[in-house]
Amino acid sequence: MSKRVGIVGAAVTPFKAKWNEKTYYELAQMATREVVKDAKISIKDVDSVFYAIYNDIFERTCIPEHALHGLIGMQNKFGTRVSTGGATGAYTISAAHAYLAAGRFKTALVLGVEKCTDCFDFMSMSATPEVIKSIGWSADSFFEQRLGWTAADSYAEVVLAYMDEHPKDLKPEVTAKISSLLSQYVKTNKFAQRQHDQVTPQEVMNSRLVVYPFKELEICVYTEGAAALILAEEETAKAISKNTGKPIVWITGLGEANEHSFAGKNQKVMPRIMSDYIASHQAYKMSGIKNPRKSIDIVELHDAFVHQLEITMSEFDLVPRGNADALIDEGLMLPGGEYLVNPCGGLIYSGHAVGASNIMSAWSARNELIKRKKKTAIVHGTGSTIAQYTAVCILEHD
Amino acid sequence: MAKKKEKLIPAEYIPDVGSHVLTIDKVKYLIANDAMYTFYQRSKGELSPFFLGLRDDKKIFGCKCPKCGLVRCPPFLTHCPDCDFAPTRIVEVGQVGVMLSTPPITYFANSLFLKMAPYGRGRVVLEGADTALSVNVYTTTGILAPGIIKKGTKVKVIFRDDRSGEISDIFCVPVSELTKAQVAKKGLLSSQINWEAAVEPTLKKATAAEQEIYKKALKEIKAVIRLMNETERARKDIMGWKREIQVKTTGGEFAIIINNGDISLAEKKLTKPDFIMVAKSPKTLADGLAYRGAITDSVIMKRLWISKNMEFTTIFKLDRMARSVARSKK
Numbered sequence: 001m002s003k004r005v006g007i008v009g010a011a012v013t014p015f016k017a018k019w020n021e022k023t024y025y026e027l028a029q030m031a032t033r034e035v036v037k038d039a040k041i042s043i044k045d046v047d048s049v050f051y052a053i054y055n056d057i058f059e060r061t062c063i064p065e066h067a068l069h070g071l072i073g074m075q076n077k078f079g080t081r082v083s084t085g086g087a088t089g090a091y092t093i094s095a096a097h098a099y100l101a102a103g104r105f106k107t108a109l110v111l112g113v114e115k116c117t118d119c120f121d122f123m124s125m126s127a128t129p130e131v132i133k134s135i136g137w138s139a140d141s142f143f144e145q146r147l148g149w150t151a152a153d154s155y156a157e158v159v160l161a162y163m164d165e166h167p168k169d170l171k172p173e174v175t176a177k178i179s180s181l182l183s184q185y186v187k188t189n190k191f192a193q194r195q196h197d198q199v200t201p202q203e204v205m206n207s208r209l210v211v212y213p214f215k216e217l218e219i220c221v222y223t224e225g226a227a228a229l230i231l232a233e234e235e236t237a238k239a240i241s242k243n244t245g246k247p248i249v250w251i252t253g254l255g256e257a258n259e260h261s262f263a264g265k266n267q268k269v270m271p272r273i274m275s276d277y278i279a280s281h282q283a284y285k286m287s288g289i290k291n292p293r294k295s296i297d298i299v300e301l302h303d304a305f306v307h308q309l310e311i312t313m314s315e316f317d318l319v320p321r322g323n324a325d326a327l328i329d330e331g332l333m334l335p336g337g338e339y340l341v342n343p344c345g346g347l348i349y350s351g352h353a354v355g356a357s358n359i360m361s362a363w364s365a366r367n368e369l370i371k372r373k374k375k376t377a378i379v380h381g382t383g384s385t386i387a388q389y390t391a392v393c394i395l396e397h398d
Numbered sequence: 399m400a401k402k403k404e405k406l407i408p409a410e411y412i413p414d415v416g417s418h419v420l421t422i423d424k425v426k427y428l429i430a431n432d433a434m435y436t437f438y439q440r441s442k443g444e445l446s447p448f449f450l451g452l453r454d455d456k457k458i459f460g461c462k463c464p465k466c467g468l469v470r471c472p473p474f475l476t477h478c479p480d481c482d483f484a485p486t487r488i489v490e491v492g493q494v495g496v497m498l499s500t501p502p503i504t505y506f507a508n509s510l511f512l513k514m515a516p517y518g519r520g521r522v523v524l525e526g527a528d529t530a531l532s533v534n535v536y537t538t539t540g541i542l543a544p545g546i547i548k549k550g551t552k553v554k555v556i557f558r559d560d561r562s563g564e565i566s567d568i569f570c571v572p573v574s575e576l577t578k579a580q581v582a583k584k585g586l587l588s589s590q591i592n593w594e595a596a597v598e599p600t601l602k603k604a605t606a607a608e609q610e611i612y613k614k615a616l617k618e619i620k621a622v623i624r625l626m627n628e629t630e631r632a633r634k635d636i637m638g639w640k641r642e643i644q645v646k647t648t649g650g651e652f653a654i655i656i657n658n659g660d661i662s663l664a665e666k667k668l669t670k671p672d673f674i675m676v677a678k679s680p681k682t683l684a685d686g687l688a689y690r691g692a693i694t695d696s697v698i699m700k701r702l703w704i705s706k707n708m709e710f711t712t713i714f715k716l717d718r719m720a721r722s723v724a725r726s727k728k
Binding site: 125 | 410411413420422425427429431432434442445466468470472474480498499500501502503504505506507508509510511512514515517519520521523527528529530531532533534544548549564565566637638639689690691692693694695698711714717721724725728
């Protein structure tokens with residue numbers, strides 16, 4: 001019988017477009033210092049660490065976690081790294097959970113860090129084209145890299161295929177309203193990259209096309225930062241919780257799926273994000289959720305792009321597929337609606353520090369569950385080409 | 399078929415050795431130019447028949463599973479995972495196909511592909527294949543705008559004249575833009591199709607009313623440019639960037655000069671502009687600079703013409719400055 005596992009500590013560093021003041025060493029240690037403080041434990045009490053770091057090129061070193069192990073106080077203890085594109089953070093939570101549930105360890109540090117905008121394009125004298133290039137090395141090296149593959153154009157493939165099937169869904173005025181709504185939510189997230197960047201739907205509509213059909217204000221931004229969680233098995237979690245006075249947020253469901261990276265018959269079904277569907281439904285089953293529309297209160301969804309947020313919500317069965325615009329048109333995600341979606345501002349406004357992003361989302365979901373006295377949240381990570389990878393966690397507050 | 403002699407990393411991409419000090423809150427930080435590079439001599443291994451087919455024979459190969467009959471193109475495997483790894487065999491597929499879904503169009507590319515933008519990349523299911531091949535898609539009629547190539551659009555594979563055995567040796571254009579003979583020809587080369595040349599649009603003489611519109615728009619553009627120069631965030635957007643742009647509109651022409659953090663307007667004709675912008679209405683540019691719609695979108699939608707596609711980078715910077723001014727006002 002596997003053990004129950006809960007979150008007993010969470011912390012994030014400020015998410016910024018650029019941290020000239022710190023290297024990824026210091027960002028990682030900063031998040032670690034804060035998370036043990038939040039859990040009121042010593043780093044000496046932590047048995048294992050699970051690193052969430054997406055891209056070696058960002059950190060400008062292979063196995064970038066090796067330098068972190070000693071400086072976060074984990075010398076001679078277990079440490080492993082997960083790297084699954086944008087889904088890195090959520091997958092890392094899942095990996096840590098598995099070790100704790102199996103009884104290998106009593107406590108685990110889940111530590112995500114990313115430093116991306118050190119990449120710099122000397123041709124345009126700006127970081128972004130070089131960051132996109134560094135991500136571009138994630139594409140298939142034989143069949144796609146030389147075609148100018150980008151993360152945005154690969155997700156746009158899925159979104160446009162969905163729009164081929166459902167031409168009346170994902171209306172520009174709806175995606176603009178969602179982006180505007182997230183920009184309002186971010187106001188209360190003091191760690192967010194764009195805390196003070198509130199935009200109107202009209203501004204979103206007026207922003208430039210980056211990759212058709214995505215406009216600039218519908219896309220997550222590149223970010224540097226770190227985020228950390230302390231997970232513990234049941235008995236240890238209860239002891240820590242008693243000490244901190246903070247309730248345990250249990251991880252009651254997990255699901256993961258990776259699709260095919262090629263499309264066509266028997267391969268990727270382009271208009272769908274099957275990985276989102278399979279992972280979320282596995283997680284629902286594990287946590288005993290029969291009707292997600294009734295059970296889910298809070299959604300912390302990896303919104304790489306607003307359009308994909310809508311599709312993912314439909315794959316989660318939180319809105320009908322083909323009518324994802326009901327999120328706004330029928331008020332499902334509007335204030336007072338059925339779900340609170342991305343109260344941290346999402347990755348579009350909080351920022352996307354890739355390995356740290358989903359961990360930041362879990363930090364936010366935990367805070368919101370406790371603060372709002374809600375029961376159930378879903379945390380999501382998506383990544384790789386054509387939305388290939390998904391990991392999902394169900395968090396419950398008792 | 400080998401490409402003309404060139405360096406794996408073009409010299410223009412390689413920055414000089416250098417460093418500088420950045421001061422934040424009175425603390426100094428050392429920032430150094432740096433690179434992480436690795437060279438390869440890599441075999442295409444089992445994929446070699448496909449890439450040699452592109453390079454030497456202008457043929458496209460897939461692989462067929464004898465058990466399930468699925469023809470995969472590209473032939474990225476030698477044994478079918480759906481049939482307990484039954485061995486597949488190489489088969490030739492057609493050079494006409496249909497788009498699996500509507501392809502995205504990249505306007506803001508990564509640093510290696512800035513010269514290529516805007517470009518489409520989609521998936522074509524070629525005749526005789528069951529799966530989709532990732533390809534670049536273009537139109538022969540100028541800038542690729544949304545709606546030209548969609549799900550189900552019939553496209554033809556075009557081979558570049560200079561090929562090196564890479565996936566970028568081929569691309570697709572809509573069949574509707576080709577003659578019947580071109581569509582039927584196997585191994586059709588890029589040089590064998592008619593590419594519509596970039597022709598600078600002509601502007602008619604302005605009426606009195608249009609002269610007034612021009613004066614009003616010019617006044618606004620001057621005011622916005624002044625504001626951009628006064629906005630720290632906007633100035634940062636063009637740090638290290640230098641461009642002299644000739645702007646031609648109905649009613650008159652002027653120059654916009656970007657010089658390493660400064661932007662200015664001069665009512666003159668440049669002798670050697672870096673590029674030319676032509677807009678039928680001066681309001682198009684005024685709206686873009688005043689953040690009432692993106693200049694990028696005006697280029698895409700053909701309200702504004704630019705003489706060099708590569709200068710999308712400058713257009714993005716102007717859009718970015720407009721947003722920076724808008725953000726700073728909040």
